[in-house]
Each structure stands twice: as structure tokens, then as C-alpha cells.
Amino acid sequence: MKRLLIVQFAGDFRESDRLRRLTGEETYYGHTYILDQLERFRDQADAVGFLCGLAPPYHEVLPSGVTVIGAGADFYRxxxxxxxxxxxxxxxxxIVCGPMMALIRWGLARRIHLGVLLADSFAGLYDRWWxxxxxxxxxxxxxxxxxxxHGRNAARALVDFGVHxxxxxxxxxxxxxTPADQPPKQRQAGGIFRLLYVGGLSGKKGVGDLIRAVAALRDRADVRLDLVGAGARPRFEALARRLGVADRVHFVGLVPxxxxxxxxxxxxxxxxxSRxxxxxxxxxxxxxxxxxxxPVxxxxHPMFAGHLVDGESALIFRAGKVGALADAVLRLAGDPDLYARLSLGSAAAWARMQNPVKWGDMLDHWLRDTAEDRAWLVGHGLAPPTAVL
Structure with missing residues (x-):
């Protein structure tokens, strides 16, 4: 009898399923895909569950037969x-999604089938290394x-961290x-220049730097910023007011x-x-x-290296440097040729970022665990199949 449980720190897949059934929409990219894959896993497991640590306490079975669980707790605390x-x-x-070491030890102590999936990096971060x-x-x-x-750079960083x-x-x-869905864009210099940020509202994600860059450009260009996402919104609203750019920074909130x-x-x-x-x-x-x-x-950030080429598929600035970010915005706003080149180059960058190992297929092979499935996993690893553990 197979009983598969996937555990992650945050999220709420009961809510994701409710939203999908009511509206057909998802707030976070990939949640609908994950729900579909969980239902697929039921073909080879007697029970399939997904536990989200920060979600409010609940234990329910979805119409698909998948069990969703909320623990109402910060695992690391x-x-x-x-x-x-x-x-x-x-x-x-x-399956442990994240560096939840106490849970990994729990699984090892019970000698159950155990996998660890990350969307994380440890390179150059002493506090996280420690x-x-x-x-x-x-x-x-x-x-x-x-x-x-998640991604080749992050996988290589895991090797650098000491994993075989x-x-x-x-x-x-x-x-x-894909970029094929849209023609390349062009833009003439002048007029309002609209920036868009999509993601969590946090200082480490560079949101404060972005607001400060808008303020630094206040007398040099008409730059407006839309921030899409949730997080420390009151803190950044206060920052925009303090810097005198509350009229240029729009907090959109979460959107489908x-x-x-x-x-x-x-x-x-x-x-x-991102810093x-x-x-x-x-x-x-x-x-x-x-x-x-x-144009991006x-x-x-070291996890972007090799994917984006400065001046060809994106403009790259030194993380955390407000002046460098402001200069990049001003440069892009005033150079129509650069703008067109970056828009055209986005297709090659997008192609470089593609990865043949998809979340659902990887877990499906791991769960089936035949000789062919194990060979597939080894064949898609970072080391050649002849590497010795």
C-alpha cells in the first residue's frame, strides 16, 4: 500500500482547489498543475495528500480524492x-518541499521512501549556510x-553546498x-514609463529598492510603478509616502x-x-x-546568471544598489533601439531557461520506482550515470 504525502512550508491547496472549482482561476502559477498531478498520482497510490504548514488547521478530502491538510504552524519556529x-x-x-531538516530526520528515522524538493539557493549566504x-x-x-x-543554477548551488x-x-x-505568443515590442523615448513588479512584497525581494529608484528618478523621468503581490504592504506604502512618490506607486494586491x-x-x-x-x-x-x-x-542575483545576458535579453544591475537600478530604468526608457533589442532577445533567454524535468513527471517516476523509472531519474541528474555515490 502506497500513501504519498507532500509537505511544504506555506500555501493553501484547499483554497487553491476551491478557487479553481468556483472560477477556473489560480492566484499562484502552478497550483492548478499541482492539483492535476496529485489526482494523477492516485492511479498508483492508495492515498495522496498535500500538507501546507502555514495554512489554517484543517483535514479534508477534495472531490478528486486527494487529501489536503493545513497545520496552522510555522515549521521553523x-x-x-x-x-x-x-x-x-x-x-x-x-516528499519534503523545503529545507525542513526535522521532517527529513523524521522520515529517515522511519525508513520510509523519502524525497526532498527545493526552490531555494544557499550560494554566498553565510547566515543560510550556517x-x-x-x-x-x-x-x-x-x-x-x-x-x-528549481532550476539548473539552484541545483548546481546545491552541489556546491555539498550534495553529491x-x-x-x-x-x-x-x-x-511563450514569447511566440507575442510579437517583439518597440517603444519611443519619452512619456510615462510604467514599471511592473510581480511577487512577494519584501525587502529581500528588492521592493524597497524599487520604490527608492522611482523616487530617485522623480525629477528625471515620469516613472510609474505597479506592485502586484502580497506581503509587507503597509511598510512599503509608508516608504512611498515618506519619499514623496505615493502618487507614482500603485499597490495592486493579489490578482488571478x-x-x-x-x-x-x-x-x-x-x-x-531580488537581493x-x-x-x-x-x-x-x-x-x-x-x-x-x-523588456526585463x-x-x-546568482540564480539568474547564464539565463539573462545584459544588453541582449535584459538589463542587469547590481542587486541592492538603488542608483544602478534607477540608471537601468532611465537607460531603457530613453533608448528605443535597446528597448527593441531586449524585447527581441527575450525569446532566446526564455529558451535557455527551459528544463525537460517537470515536477509531475519527476514525482511520477520516483513513486513508480521501477528499474526504468530509477534509470530515468539518474539520467536526468547533474552527474553522469556512471558517477559513484
Whole structure:
């Protein structure tokens, strides 16, 4: 009997399922795909569950037969409620989404089938290196039979962190929106220049830097900023007021994901200003921004390296440097040739970011666990199949 449980820190898949059934929409890209894959996994598992730590406490079975669980707890501060909910489900197969070391140890101690999926980076972040310094030893344990990170750079960073490359895969979601859906854009200099940010509202994501850049340009260009997402909104509203740009910064809030492509295409630039201190894997905003054909302005976060080429497929600025970000905005707003070149180059960047290992297929192979399935997983790892663990 197989009982598959997937555990992640945040999210709320009861709400995602409710929204999909009522409206056919999703707020976060990939949630509908995940719900479909969970139903697919029921073909080979007697029970399939998805537990979200921060979701309010609940335990329900969806019409699809998938069990969704909320633990109502921050795992890193109080792992007890999550561990108790996992024990109550009694999984034979456990997928841990995130560096939740206490849960990984729980799975190893019970010798159940165990996999760890990340959308995270540890490169160059001393505080995270120290906090999770014991993670590589856990992931290298033979009892962990699947280790994957979101995107090739994040997967390689996991190897640099100490995980054996023969164990590591780079995974991704399917991306149905492509640059082929839109013609390249052109823009003449002058007029209002509209920036769009989509993501969590936090300092480490560079939201404060972006608002400060708008303020720095107040007397040099007519720049407007739309912020789409949830988070520390009152803090950033106060910052915009203090800097005198409350009339130029619009807090949109959460919107259904299907509205994001049109918003990106209507903007003059999509900005991804993540600081190095934010543990990016590979943000979906990059995929959607490039697919929209609207030029991207991005920080030099190490997880973006190799995907974006400065001056060809994006403008890259030094993360956390407000002046550099403001200069990039001003440069793009005033150079029609550069604007057209970046829009045209977005297709090549989007293509470079594609990854053949999709979340659902990877878990399906891991769950089936035949010789052919294990060969598929080894063949898609970072190390050649001959690598010795």
C-alpha cells in the first residue's frame, strides 16, 4: 500500500482547489498543475495528500480524492503541529518541499521512501549556510532517494553546498506561455514609463529598492510603478509616502494568475530586483516576463546568471544598489533601439531557461520506482550515470 504525502512550508491547496472549482482561476502559477498531478498520482497510490504548514488547521478530502491538510504552524519556529499531522497521515512515501531538516530526520528515522524538493539557493549566504549547514549530510543519506532544486543554477548551488551531484536533479513546471505568443515590442523615448513588479512584497525581494529608484528618478523621468503581490504592504506604502512618490506607486494586491501576462505586456518594463540575500531558486516571474516580450530589468542575483545576458535579453544591475537600478530604468526608457533589442532577445533567454524535468513527471517516476523509472531519474541528474555515490 502506497500513501504519498507532500509537505511544504506555506500555501493553501484547499483554497487553491476551491478557487479553481468556483472560477477556473489560480492566484499562484502552478497550483492548478499541482492539483492535476496529485489526482494523477492516485492511479498508483492508495492515498495522496498535500500538507501546507502555514495554512489554517484543517483535514479534508477534495472531490478528486486527494487529501489536503493545513497545520496552522510555522515549521521553523514550531515543527510540532506539522510533525503530528504527518504522523497522523502515516505516509509510506514522503516528499519534503523545503529545507525542513526535522521532517527529513523524521522520515529517515522511519525508513520510509523519502524525497526532498527545493526552490531555494544557499550560494554566498553565510547566515543560510550556517543555519542549514547540516542539510547536505541529510540529503546525501542513502535513505533520501530524490533530491531536486528549481532550476539548473539552484541545483548546481546545491552541489556546491555539498550534495553529491549524482543525487541532484533540476526541476521545473511546464510553461505554456511563450514569447511566440507575442510579437517583439518597440517603444519611443519619452512619456510615462510604467514599471511592473510581480511577487512577494519584501525587502529581500528588492521592493524597497524599487520604490527608492522611482523616487530617485522623480525629477528625471515620469516613472510609474505597479506592485502586484502580497506581503509587507503597509511598510512599503509608508516608504512611498515618506519619499514623496505615493502618487507614482500603485499597490495592486493579489490578482488571478491569468491576468498577469496582459499586465506584463501592457507595462514598459518588468522588474525582478531580488537581493542576493533572498534565496531564489528560479522565479516564475522571469519566465512570464520574458514570455510577455516586455523588456526585463533584473538584479545580478546568482540564480539568474547564464539565463539573462545584459544588453541582449535584459538589463542587469547590481542587486541592492538603488542608483544602478534607477540608471537601468532611465537607460531603457530613453533608448528605443535597446528597448527593441531586449524585447527581441527575450525569446532566446526564455529558451535557455527551459528544463525537460517537470515536477509531475519527476514525482511520477520516483513513486513508480521501477528499474526504468530509477534509470530515468539518474539520467536526468547533474552527474553522469556512471558517477559513484
Amino acid at each position: 514550531d515543527p510540532g503541529p506539522v510533525l503530528r499531522a504527518v504522523e497522523a497521515f502515516d505516509p509510506t512515501h514522503l 543555519r542549514f549547514r547540516r542539510l547536505p549530510a541529510l540529503l546525501n543519506d542513502p535513505g533520501v532517494t530524490l533530491v531536486a532544486n 551531484p549524482a543525487k541532484v536533479l533540476a526541476w521545473d513546471f511546464p510553461h505554456h506561455r 494568475n491569468h491576468q498577469v501576462p496582459a499586465m506584463m505586456h501592457a507595462a514598459d518594463a518588468v522588474v525582478v530586483p 542576493h540575500s533572498f534565496p531564489e531558486g528560479l522565479p516564475l516571474t522571469l519566465f512570464e516576463g520574458l514570455a510577455s516580450r516586455t 530589468i533584473a538584479s545580478d
